[in-house]
Amino acid sequence: MSDAQSLIELIPRLRRYARALVGDRATADDLVQDTLERAWSKLHLYRQGTDLRAWLFTVMHNVHVNRMRASRPSDPLDDEMPELAQRATQGDSLLVRDLERGIAALPLAQREVLLLVALEDLSYDETARALGIPIGTVMSRLARAREKLRLLLHGKGGTKLQVVK
Amino acid sequence: MSDKPAISEAELQAWADGRLDEGRRAELEAWYAAHPEEAERAAAYRSFNELLRASYDPVLEEPVPPRLERAAQRGSRLRSIALVAGWVALGIAVGTIAGWQLHALQTPPQATRAEAPVIARRAALAHATYSPEVRHPVEVGADQEEHLVAWLSKRLGGEVRAPKLDAEGMALVGGRLLPRDPGPVAQFMYQNVQGRRVTLYVRTEGLDQRETAFRFAREGNVRVFYWIDRKFGYALSSADLERDELLKIANVVYRQLNP
Numbered sequence: 001m002s003d004a005q006s007l008i009e010l011i012p013r014l015r016r017y018a019r020a021l022v023g024d025r026a027t028a029d030d031l032v033q034d035t036l037e038r039a040w041s042k043l044h045l046y047r048q049g050t051d052l053r054a055w056l057f058t059v060m061h062n063v064h065v066n067r068m069r070a071s072r073p074s075d076p077l078d079d080e081m082p083e084l085a086q087r088a089t090q091g092d093s094l095l096v097r098d099l100e101r102g103i104a105a106l107p108l109a110q111r112e113v114l115l116l117v118a119l120e121d122l123s124y125d126e127t128a129r130a131l132g133i134p135i136g137t138v139m140s141r142l143a144r145a146r147e148k149l150r151l152l153l154h155g156k157g158g159t160k161l162q163v164v165k
Numbered sequence: 166m167s168d169k170p171a172i173s174e175a176e177l178q179a180w181a182d183g184r185l186d187e188g189r190r191a192e193l194e195a196w197y198a199a200h201p202e203e204a205e206r207a208a209a210y211r212s213f214n215e216l217l218r219a220s221y222d223p224v225l226e227e228p229v230p231p232r233l234e235r236a237a238q239r240g241s242r243l244r245s246i247a248l249v250a251g252w253v254a255l256g257i258a259v260g261t262i263a264g265w266q267l268h269a270l271q272t273p274p275q276a277t278r279a280e281a282p283v284i285a286r287r288a289a290l291a292h293a294t295y296s297p298e299v300r301h302p303v304e305v306g307a308d309q310e311e312h313l314v315a316w317l318s319k320r321l322g323g324e325v326r327a328p329k330l331d332a333e334g335m336a337l338v339g340g341r342l343l344p345r346d347p348g349p350v351a352q353f354m355y356q357n358v359q360g361r362r363v364t365l366y367v368r369t370e371g372l373d374q375r376e377t378a379f380r381f382a383r384e385g386n387v388r389v390f391y392w393i394d395r396k397f398g399y400a401l402s403s404a405d406l407e408r409d410e411l412l413k414i415a416n417v418v419y420r421q422l423n424p
Contacts, residue, residue, distance in 0.1 A: 007237035008229075015233070016224040020217065029230055036236035041378040096220045099213070117182060118214040119221055124179075139175040146181070146210045154209065 003043065006052055007036060013120070014056060020115050021064065023104055031067070035060040057116060057130040068108070102152040110145035113138055172196065181210035232409075235416045239379060285391045288366035288400030289384035291343055291352055296362040296404065303339030303354050313340050317351040321369050323396050327353050328365070328421040333414050335363055361405035363414060370398045379415060381408065390415040394423065 014035060018028035039046075039059050046055050103111060116127045117138075124142075128135040172193060179185045180193050197204035295302055305313040310327060318325045320342055327337055335355035343350040343366075350368040370393055377393045388411050391400035399422070401415045 004238045008234060011229050011233050011237055012225045012227075015227070015229070016221050019224050020221045029233060032233055033236045036233065037239065037379070040236075040239050041380075095216065099216045099220055103217075114213075115217070119217045123184075139178060142178050143174050146178070146213060149213055150206065150209050 007039065007056075010053055010056060011036075013053065014060065017057065017115060017120055018060065020103060020119055021111065023100070031060065031064055034063045034067070038063055051126065053120075054122060054126045054130045057120070057122070058132070061112060061131055064108075098153050099149075102149045105152060106145050106148060110141045110148070113141040114145040114149075117142055177207060178210070181207055182214065183211075232413070235413075239416075239419075284366070284368065284398050284400050285380070285382035285389045286384055287350075288364070288391065288402045289382070289387035289389050291350075291366055292362075292364045292387050292389075292402035292404065293385065295341065295352065296354065296364060302362075304341035306339040307337040309339075310337060317342060317367075320349045321351055321367070321397075322348070323369060325351055325367055325397075326422060328418045330355050330363075330414060330417060333417055334358065335414065338362070361403070363401060363403040363406060363411070365418060366400040366402065368398050369396055379412070379419075381412075392419065394419070 011032065014032045015028060018031045018035075019025065022028050022031060035056060039056055042059065046052065103114075106114065112131060113127060116122045116130060117124065122130065124135055124138050128138045131138070133141075176185060176189065176193065180190060185193065197207060305316065307313075314325060314327055317340060327340065330337070334357045336357070338354040338356050340351060340353040343352055348369050350366060353365040353367070355363045355365070376395065379390050379392050382389045382391065385404075387402050387404045388406070388408055389400050389402045390411055391398065392415075393399070399418070401411060401418060403411050406414070
């Protein structure tokens with residue numbers, strides 16, 4: 001009972017992360033659905049007492065990487081491969097739109113780290129475990145993602161980020 | 166910069182995330198005060214976090230699509246999962262013997278996995294054989310549903326039910342008995358107004374088969390979702406419906422057969 005209940009409760013957060021990761025709603029929800037299905041078939045691998053949400057991010061990462069491999073077998077999934085996502089942007093503020101475009105322009109590996117840390121508030125350690133990478137790699141990807149984002153957003157004239165606090 | 170204090174890039178990131186301890190944070194901020202350019206960069210990093218939240222937090226408030234809720238509930242085989250998880254914990258605590266038992270416990274799903282494609286293949290074959298039939302798609306028609314269900318239950322040696330799929334636009338056409346070694350198999354056929362057909366293949370499973378999650382297979386142009394639930398193995402096949410439509414119906418079937 002509690003497992004299905006926990007999964008249901010985590011759906012909104014999985015959707016938030018997936019939306020930021022892939023951009024458009026339908027693709028993001030497909031990713032969440034595949035993740036949930038895979039989670040059920042792999043639940044015997046989940047260690048109770050550990051953070052279910054972090055484990056689901058691991059599952060989602062694997063599902064997403066597999067999907068991308070399947071759709072573009074020749075592309076290496078390395079740090080430098082950007083994957084552009086598009087979505088309807090009407091009504092958003094310029095700043096939010098720029099941010100989303102910037103996120104989409106990041107290589108997947110950097111985007112995942114940035115989103116898990118900054119959006120999902122996973123600790124650096126949890127992020128490392130969720131993605132199966134060393135913590136040093138988390139930190140360097142995070143630094144590169146933020147710097148790239150800064151150049152993208154501030155580099156071109158026009159919108160300047162308002163610095164909060 | 167040469168006058169940069171011993172601040173690592175990692176600390177700078179941690180500052181942006183608000184994860185530095187108080188003392189270190191004060192040191193960093195004192196240094197930023199003297200280095201406006203660095204300060205601006207760090208502030209920009211921090212602002213991304215807030216922008217990200219502002220941008221994506223609204224997703225949390227969106228109504229959850231039913232298909233995702235279904236996917237989350239799918240394996241309400243919680244008991245067996247809790248059992249396995251319990252064994253994992255025990256296995257770690259107790260050591261090799263418990264570990265060995267854990268291994269034994271995890272073997273059945275493997276066995277059913279190896280077994281499962283057979284059911285998918287046979288179900289797809291039966292679907293391909295009978296669903297194109299115009300005059301004799303079934304042995305016993307839906308007009309004699311009660312008789313059909315009683316007959317199939319008797320032959321399969323357990324209570325078989327024909328799920329109601331009217332809400333999915335699928336009406337029962339009828340059913341038939343199929344030969345299989347060692348036991349017989351039931352097939353129910355459904356059809357919607359466009360004449361698209363779905364068949365549910367039901368067979369008895371060996372002793373105490375474990376439940377499995379939905380699995381998907383494709384045989385030729387027939388798509389199959391199959392699963393095992395206690396005494397029966399089920400396979401829902403269609404050559405006319407897309408995977409998603411078929412999955413939706415499989416969910417309904419599963420729920421009806423597990424009230």
